[in-house]
Amino acid sequence: MKRSVFALLLSAVGAMAFSSAAMSETLVNIGIVQATSGGSAALYGVMQKNGAELAIEEINASGRLGDYKLIGIHQDDAGDRGQSVNIFQRLINQEKVAVILGPTLATSAFAADPLAQKAGVPVIASSNTAPGITDMGDYIFRTSPPESMVFPGVLAYVKRKYAPKTAAQIYGIDDTLMKSAYAVHKKALESEGIKIVATETFQKGDVDYSAQLTKIKAANPDILVIGGLAEETANIVRQARQLGIPPSTGILGANAAISNKLAELAGDAADGFTVGSGWFIQYDSPKNKAFVAAYRKKYNSDPDNFAAQAYTSVYIVADALKRAGGVSDLKKLRDAIAATKDLEANNGSFSFDDHREPAVAPKVLVMKGGKFILAAD
């Protein structure tokens, strides 16, 4: 009986193995590894899946790739590293994907990306902002600007506006993204000679930040720097103002806090909130306007920067595919991706630098009346 249970399980796995799509010269499989279930990772995963699938649809409809047709294969890793590795193995060996977009979380990337690197399959991340992602190998790219790229600009703007001498920091201690954002913030503040008078932390799922903020209020900093995701940041900003941290104390956020949710959740309290990003929804370019309109039409909601970056990733692949003349040689494709230069994207012109990091001009944004606008100097 034990054996027959085994046989049953094995045949189930086998059935999955045989059901993979047939390869054809004109089909290009693109793995999309995004968490669409399993906790807060799904927030970003869903947006990126949407962005990538929209781009694939557009590119196929435009006929710009001639005989090549992009096939997006989305797999949900539920933010679970073990599953990310399972998916990468299957996408690489079974589906023979030309490129993998994702994964959603940096922790998944650290576990799964080495497999792609070893197999010589390019990976383009659009939400991993932790340091060390692209150090894993020359096949690993990202379109999400790391915090270290956007924060100095934000701080420079804030210095002009608030002339801060002291700062307080609050960040998510159990979140890879926020923990690394915190380190970047701290280093930048210290190098500008701003004294950090209070450092507080919170954990995923927390909703009450009043204890930490009361402590911060007592330290009376000139600026408050938040290392949190959008919904966390929104609540921190709102509770900070409720507790009486005055508007003269500027509040700054991390790149990941840029979301339309911020204004909705924080309300008026978010006015003056300053953040840096590679992309924002009101960015004034025909390409971006077309993207936002198409996204709204397909999904009935606004895109965020994760959706925008995933969308850009697909256009990068399409552009590289054309220059590499196909996907028969993934080394060539990788080289073509690495050579991406001045591609017209929804956040301006996009290039990869020598470290396969995005070389986009970071923008400093300020919240005003429920909308992010470009910071005026």
Added chain:
Amino acid sequence: MSTFFQQLVNGISLGSTYAVFAMGCTLIFGVLNIVNMAQGAFFMAGAYFGLEAARLGLPTPLALVVALLGGGLLGMLSELVIFRTLRARGGHRWMGLVASLALARMMVGLAQEIFGTQVQRYPANGLLQISWEIADVRIQLLQVVILVVSLLLMALLAFVLQRSSTGRAIRTVAFSEDVARIVGVPVGRTILATFFLAGALAGAAGMLLGNLFNVVSPFMGEQMLVKGLTVIIIGGLGNVPGAVAGGFMLGLIEVFSVAYVSSSFRDAIGFGLIFFILLVKPNGLFSGFEERRA
């Protein structure tokens, strides 16, 4: 000094939501000697019920009733589908834990499917935005309202348990199922009523917390479940007054460990304390009240 009082306010308002939620968890334990791991999901569902009601334009008190009823019905559903079936089939008590966890998982998946993964908020209520500043301590009207509502819910539960016939039946079943059967208490219906009450309290707590902190998400129940379990240990499993006291205590412990130790060790302090309490008073801090347990 004003910081101390501000933290006191913070802790009490956080603790009130813990207390309301934990009362439900401990009630079920008192009657059936089991932990219903789906309570966290009822909490989340209550927040969404209240949210949808508020969006339909119902006034807040009515929305709260919707959250209460919604949570309560789900609680009854969990008893009818899972726990009653398991009792009838002689399943091990562990099975109830596993099944209620799976039920919670299903509900989180369902909530994601219906409402999406993004965090939502209650419609802004201008009236509740008012806050007073007394000697540099900020108190929001919202916090006061939520504290009052929590206290009312506690009083209501005490009244139901002490004065109503259902309450007497619940206390009898909690004392002994066999005794209850002998004196003619309808055991099945009484257990169902307990699940209703527990679910309703979870649902109400969900709406209160959702309002207080402006957060409604499919995942909000997971952390609350952990807090609820913590509270019922502090208070003693099955001890309703203990859960109330434990709820406020946990709120204050969390806030003051942030204030005077470090926010990074907040949870370690909370759990370390539980560990300690269990070692010195293995039946909870308020085990002296055992005879008053529901």
Added chain:
Amino acid sequence: MNAWITQFFASYSNIIDLCLLNSLIAYGLFLALSANMFSLATGGFMALGAYCSVYCTMVLGLSFAPAVFAGALLAALAAAAIGVPVLRLRGDYFMLATFAFTEVTRVVALNWESVTGGAIGIFSIPRYTETWHLVLAVAVVVYIAHTLRRSYFGRAIAAIKQDDVVAQSMGVNVFAHRLALFIASGFICGAGGALAAHLNYFIGPGDFGLARSVDALTYPILGGVNALAGPLVGAIFTTLLPEVLRFSNQLREILMGALVVAIVLYLPGGAMSILKLRWPGATARETKLAAATEQAQS
């Protein structure tokens, strides 16, 4: 055929590894459950095993085998240390105390950055764990569990599971037996943590929280706590389920929950009790016995 096998392993080797790893942990919990210890300490034990072994291989430069052993030993020591006070607690208090242990371990891991890297975790861990290591570990644990069941120790444990008061009065040292099993369970979970750490290049505190502990309990309970093969079946089923259901996309979580509820309701003795359905008499007897045990406990 050969090519097919090669491709099969290339595509699914990680799933196979995870099935084995989870089976190993499932047997750790199986031992604990066999004396009615509903332990949520698994996450904590695995964290200790993982961080300790990674420290041994990456900082101290030890080779893999002693590193795994060190990790397992540390977890076993922790089990002994928390077991002495905690094992005196009644069932549900025991569960919650072990949960507190797991959470405290996680918070310490988040804050002790020089060793654990905090939330960023430790990456570029060498991949030493091979499939045959896992097969061997599972085989050894199954063999031990099998031998135990037939020994005097095993019968004493069975008596404790039925009714610990009666067992005590018959001269069984309940506390010592439970402590021994709890330590063994800690050792196995610690080894599991060490093997897991060297499988996927990366570990972080988030890997070893409540979810991990709950999953680990689910394996033997779903599979069946009375059959030796129960933990294996439960672990493989639970590990394969998300992969098999992946086609269902968003409905996956709902389907997974529904399937588990269905198993619990229709096979309250665990999946392995399906074997006994053929002998209705036996099932009825067992059900009565379980109900009696249940009453005795509450």
